[in-house]
Amino acid sequence: MKRHYRIAPGPIQMPSDAEIARYRDPRRLFYNYHRALHAMHRKPLYKDRKAFLALLLIVLLAWLLSDAADRRKEAGDAPPPSEQHVP
C-alpha cells in the first residue's frame, strides 16, 4: 500500500461536535458488543460433544445410504441369471 500525501486546496474542514454526535450510536455499539461476545464464547463444533455426535451420525447415515444405493445399482446392472452365458 502506497501512501500519498497532498496539500489540501483549501482549509481542512473538520465537522463540528454536533455533526460528529450524529454518527454516535451507543445502542448499535452495545448490540454489536453482545453479538461479538456471544460469538467469542460460542463452543466450537469439535468441542461440543452433542453437536459432534449428531454430525457424526449424519455423516454415517449418508455413507450407509450411499453404500446401499451403490449395491442396489450394482445388482441392477448385473444380467439376470437366465441370460448369463454358461460355458
Added chain:
Amino acid sequence: MDRESEASLVGAAKTDPERFAPLYVRYFGDIFRFILRRAGSKELTADLTQQTFLNAMLALPRYESRGLPFRAWLYRIALNELRMYWRKRREVSIDLGRQEARLLGEEMGIAGEEEDLERLARALSKLDAKKAQLIELRYFDGMPYAELGQVMGLGEDAAKMRTHRALETLRQIFRKNP
C-alpha cells in the same frame, strides 16, 4: 476529564460493560477526527470509529493503565483499524492542511512557500509508512511523545528518538528531490 475520574470510569466499565457509555461519549469526537484525517470519508470514518470502540470494549478487561490518558490506548486501536482498512487498498491519499504542513516545514527549517509545501508533501509520500506515521502523530495530531509512544507501542524515549530520525530522513528526501 481529570486522570482520577477517567480511571474510575475505566474501572467501572471493566466490571460492567454497560458503563462504557460515558467513555464512548467522551472520546467519540477525538477518535472520529483522528480517523477522518486519515480516511477522508465521513461514512467510512463512522464505521471505523464504531469498530474501534467495539474492539476497545472487547479488549477492556486486558487494559492496564500506564499513567497515560485512556485516549492514547484508543488511538492505538484506531490506528490498527486504519491499518487493516489500508491493507485492502493499493494507495491511500492523505490531505494535509497548509497550516500543518507549514508547522512541519518550520520544524525542518523550510520556508513555508507554496512550492516548498508541495515538495514537502511529495517527500513525505516517499518516507516509509512507520516513519510517516510518527511524523503525523507528532506534528499533525500534536501528540506528546509519551502518548505517541503508547500509540506506536514504544517507550517515550524511543518514540522521541525515532521521531527525530524520521524527521532527519524526511529532510534528506526533501533535499534530494527538488
